[in-house]
Structures are given as C-alpha cells and as structure tokens.
Amino acid sequence: MKQVKITTEFIKLDQLMKYAEMVQSGGEAKMLIAQGLVLVNGEICTQRGKKIRVGDKVEFDGNDYEII
Template identity: 60%
Template sequence: MKKIEITTEFIKLEQLLKLANIVSSGGLAKELIQNEEVKVNGEIETRRGKKLRKGDLVEYNGNQFLID
C-alpha cells in the first residue's frame, strides 16, 4: 500500500490518479474511471470528481493508495 499525502481538505479522484502516476492525463483517468477499473473504499467509483479525504483507500490494478 502506498500513502499519498495531501495538504488540502480533499483531492478529486481524477487528480489523485495523476498524482499517484497511474495515468499521465485527465483523459486517461476518465477512461479508467468510466470503465469501472477504480475502487474507492472497496466500491467501484464512476465519478471522476469524487472527493477523496484523508483515510480513503483507492484501488487500481491490484495496487492500493491510502490518502494521508
């Protein structure tokens, strides 16, 4: 599990995927999310603007990212 530190109240899912180097662009992030390949706290998430806060867990392709 990799920890992703944020200094704001929240980060949008699309931004997190770029920050974690999962994707290189917003377009690729949108595609992964729409294809139901990303989970937030164990549930498939289809909203790229989903607000993530400290303690949320994002999963993609067998990798886990904890918002810290």
C-alpha cells in the same frame, strides 16, 4: 499499500490518479474511472469528481493507495 499525502481537505479522484502517477493524463484517468476500473473504499467508483479525503483508500490496477 502506497501512501499518498495530500495537503488540502480533499482531492478529486481523477486529479489524485494523475498526482499519484497512477496514470499519465487526466483523460486516461477519466476513461478508466468511467470503465469502472477504480475502487474507492472497496466499492467501484465511476465519478471522476468524487472527493477523496484523508483516510480513504483507492484501488487501481492491483495497487492499493491510502490517502494521508
């Protein structure tokens, strides 16, 4: 599991994907989220603006990311 450190209260899902280098661009993140390919805390998430906080887990493309 990869750890992603944030220094704010939360980060939006699409911004997190770009920040953690899961995708090349925000547009790519938007498309992948809309297609239901991203899981947040074990559930499919199609909201690109979903607030991700410390302790959340994001799964994408066979990789797990823990927000610290």
